[in-house]
Amino acid sequence: MMIKNVSTASLCLVFLAAMSCKPDNNTNPNPTASYEAGIYVTSEGAFPSGSGSLSYLNRQNASFVQHLFQQANGRPLGNTTQAMAHWNNTAIIVVNNGNKLELVNLTDFKSIGEIGGFELPSRIAVVGNKAYVTEWVSFGGNGRLKVIDLATKTVLKTLATGPFPDALLAHDGELYIANGNGNSVYVLNTTTDTYVDTIPVGDWPNSFAVDAGGYVWVLCGGLPAFMGTPTDASLWKLEDTLTGSHIDLGLETSPSDLCANTDRTKLYYSMQGKVYEHNRNAIFASSVVVLNRNFYAIGFDPITGYFYGTDAGDFNSSGKLLRYNLSFAVVDSFSTGVAPGSIYFK
């Protein structure tokens, strides 16, 4: 009798557990909402095989959707979601390990297809009807740049890059490509889609910004010690397309995420758990720290001038998007997907 009771109790417990499934995701987050303008955060997902996600913040009413793509489409974006851009009313989301671009209607955020055939796509820039997409191809060799005709969704051209191309900037008829595991920047004419320059910079360039004078700045992380003899991190101002002057930022400091404020008089970057402010006319490394926080991505909203940063926490739980006002006082924060790695403003 006792045996029977024990067994029955066990089975009942399991039955109750089986009944308490996770509630289904809402596949129609808000049928009347539109996602055509706002702040978009792409999250990479948990390492190594988690799925990326995309979060959306409406800057007008601060409404926030944590997993917009999942909710609108009933499936995840893929591993790992790296970046976003837009063309007309279509969002283009780069899924790195998924080797694809996911195309989404910005009105309802429903997927309208994908463009495949990439090898580890990483960053995207849209110029006119063309998308420029960098590919790592592999972690050891040179990468590639693909030029995509967005109207026909076909590849117009494929160009070689240096190793690990991981930052792009479209500026003044040219496209700047940072060879992330090298020490140079390639410059492409976006009319002819041919390279016009190779600019030597510091080791491991990782981000670009443009200042009020129209100068392009490049932030270089420097070679870390585990890769050999370490080299200084550096901030480069490209005075012309052939050379640049630079400011040393020290060994093993690994700065990243260079960006400019709205009037482009000041540059900002993350370094060792702090956000530094650099006046565009300064010739020495800045000691001005505006925030003491380790962000995974940062950026300025060109419309409101607010500063945004993402915090990836332990990389195994929801990250955070934090919004700061013009005085760098936090306004509010929102939960994103795991490892929020880029912020896109539209």
Place this chain on the structure above:
Amino acid sequence: MKRTGFFVLALLGCIGLANAQLSDTLLLSPVEVAAPKPAFYIGYRSLEPDSLLLRAMPGANLSDVLERQGGLSLRTYGMGSLSTSAARGAGSAHTAVLWDGFSLLSPMNGLSDLALLPMFFLDDSRVQQGASVALFGSGALGAAIQLGQSRPLNSAVRLFYEGGSFGQHTLGTQLSFVQGRMSHDLRLFSKKAENNFPYANVTRFGSPREELKNAQLTAHGVLYQFGYGIGKQDSLAVKLWFQNYDRAIPPAMTAANATSVQSDVALRTQLRWMHAGEILQWQVRQMWSLEDNTFVDPLADLNELHRFTAVISELDVQAALTKHWRWQAVAHHSLYEAQSPAYMAPIQQQRYAVWSALRYSEGRWRGQLLLRQEFFEGKLVPFTPGIGLEYAVARQASLYTNASRTYRLPTLNDLYWQPGGNAGLRPELGWSGEVGVRQKFQYRKQHQEVSIGYFRQQVNDWIIWLPGGGGIWSPENLLGVSSQGIESQLKLVQQFGPHTLRLQTDYAWVKSVHTQVGPGQENRLNKQLIYVPEHQLRAQLWYQYKRFFSGFLYNFTGQRFVTSDHSDALDPYQLNHLQAGINTSFGKMDINLGLQVNNLFNTNYQAVQWRPMPGRYYMLNLTLNYK
């Protein structure tokens, strides 16, 4: 549809209960293992694979069997892919895996891949649960998997072939030779599998049906053991185990493709001298092993060899002090050497330990006191005591309790990985305790066993890897984890005429939460650990009629969170398997023919997020035994 399996099991379970009366004639003969079983572990629960289960799947690996048997929570990345175990809400590196008492855990990452342990090489594979397993040392925090081979009793030849869906072929041969005091046992094993099963990729536009890529596996192995009796009380045993597994690493559903392959080569030898006197027994034993892991990924431009060698030596003395008191003392030394591209230089690590056990047994009472002291990196690991008590409240029922301190040493990767390794790490420390009751009942042809126990355990200074300011990940002693749970087992055997029914269930409720977190990790506080299901049930219903047998196996695994803040979770799943076999004899030749229908209801599930698992698939096997 998902719950169909549950109702079928419940129905069959009730039938079995209503007719409970049986014998255990289905059990194979007790296995004689060359290394003596631990005699000093009072109060632990031991789960052994069902003999029919093993007969029905001769080409399986340990992970396949444990998935059906229960006792542990598995994290399996796919067919033949990496599989690790977690016990009582702890992590993958918190279960000891022991070969005749020698640890098979890698000193580099603290893990043992259960998919690399072919059952054909293992006659003994039991899961021990209980605080007393802490005596096995680092990493034994609630469970240990004991592996071993039996010494052949007769000369015999065994040959089996198993083949089935997704290009799976396994071939094994065993030659046993016994002459006088000497015995030889040679086993050869070869496996090949494509593992290219179809699945619906729900992560892609339109959920296309895809075939798993880059999942093939080839494996070869040889095991040889030699035993020799010297006089009446001494014996010598030598074992040699070599195997080579080449596995491609399939992509997650969320990734487009994968190109990585992994080769795991293991060479293990064991030498043991045993003396079994009337009062004094002693053993001198040593294991030497070399394990290579080569990881090649053209995409990542990686071709890396990670290698370790281990030399583990032990002197074990046991004595019957009086009629009621027994004593055991063991001196232990481990020498590990490891090399990896991630280490600045080859690493050598030595560990010394002494442990002792004192056991008392009289009348209704049994008790034990366990003491262990380990020295690691020139420092004392905190002293590890344990105590166990068992009281027979009736002839067929007993109460038990156990408590022990536990610890886990940081791995070589934790200490020396570049970049990020932290040489200042402390051992994880904790304690574990339990109480329970077990009952055995035998009446004519009816056999019943039931046990139920409650456990609690705490682990402090749990090591976790976290990113630093420069994006470099580094391990720190930051977490505290508290676990509690209820484990119950039920076994009913009933015989009526030529028909035999056996029902066996293993249910666990486990609550394992973070009680201490580091800065910025508050969102995991008091939350269940990832990939630890709160509810888990394994059940087997076996039917045997003369030379025919069949079994229905059921697995319920509850919801598992995959992010530490519980923002994402995997749904519960139920798996059902059907197995059947028939046996016949021609003179000295025994022939077994077996069939498996795995994942009977074609359940779509994930054991690890976004890792595809196969739907329904079939396996057929033929075993020839000649004595």
